[in-house]
Amino acid sequence: MNPISRFAIRNSQSERGFTLVALLLVMSLLALFALAAAENVRQQSQREREKEAIFRGEQVSDAIRRYYTYRGGQGVNSLPTSMDQLLEGIPKGTKKLQILRVSASRDPLSSSGEWKLISPTSGDVTDFVKALTVYSGGTPPVPRGDMARLATVIPQMANVLNTESTSTAPGGEDDSANSSGPFLGVASRSQRNSVITYYGIDRHDQWIFTPLFK
Numbered sequence: 001m002n003p004i005s006r007f008a009i010r011n012s013q014s015e016r017g018f019t020l021v022a023l024l025l026v027m028s029l030l031a032l033f034a035l036a037a038a039e040n041v042r043q044q045s046q047r048e049r050e051k052e053a054i055f056r057g058e059q060v061s062d063a064i065r066r067y068y069t070y071r072g073g074q075g076v077n078s079l080p081t082s083m084d085q086l087l088e089g090i091p092k093g094t095k096k097l098q099i100l101r102v103s104a105s106r107d108p109l110s111s112s113g114e115w116k117l118i119s120p121t122s123g124d125v126t127d128f129v130k131a132l133t134v135y136s137g138g139t140p141p142v143p144r145g146d147m148a149r150l151a152t153v154i155p156q157m158a159n160v161l162n163t164e165s166t167s168t169a170p171g172g173e174d175d176s177a178n179s180s181g182p183f184l185g186v187a188s189r190s191q192r193n194s195v196i197t198y199y200g201i202d203r204h205d206q207w208i209f210t211p212l213f214k
Contacts, residue, residue: 046194046195047195050194053107053188054198054207056105057209059101060105060209061209061214062211063086063099064183064211067085068146068211069146073149074149075149075152075153076150077182079184081180082180086099107188110173116174116176116205117186118185118186119182120153120184121153131199131206135199169191169204172192173191174191184212185210185212186208187204187206187209190205192204194207
């Protein structure tokens with residue numbers, strides 16, 4: 001084989017090598033872009049579910065307030081004890097007034113779809129009050145007028161800043177059973193960190209939707 005032929009073969013092999021390297025580089029970049037795009041899509045999807053959770057949670061909060069008012073607003077005994085009571089509505093003449101949509105009774109952030117019911121004396125209330133106090137610059141939240149009778153049974157607000165923080169999210173979901181007693185709010189069963197914040201809180205299960213402070 002003459003020198004020209006050998007040079008042509010080596011040149012062809014070199015070109016194929018460079019082409020392969022360039023192809024691998026392009027494929028690697030495409031893979032990185034795909035991963036980044038997938039993460040953005042995942043975060044956007046979670047953000048939308050979080051917005052929906054807040055929307056539904058605040059509807060539950062309003063339903064609790066309306067039920068509480070209908071029952072006379074006489075403290076803990078006027079609170080609902082199950083989500084079904086909110087779904088049944090309240091009497092209005094010979095009919096019943098719907099105060100909660102079925103879709104709002106479901107938690108969009110947990111696989112079970114079941115809200116965690118928050119009792120007036122729950123430690124979750126303490127954490128929420130603490131977060132609201134920090135969010136407002138150190139001023140503890142004051143219960144709204146029509147819910148004032150509940151102020152005596154919720155954790156002492158003056159001492160909430162001395163409690164330990166429980167902000168580290170363990171992940172997963174809370175699968176504990178709901179109590180059968182009265183509840184003044186709901187929270188997600190998702191124990192994951194959030195993309196957006198709710199009153200400065202970045203953990204799903206610490207977003208408590210309650211009419212107590214609104």
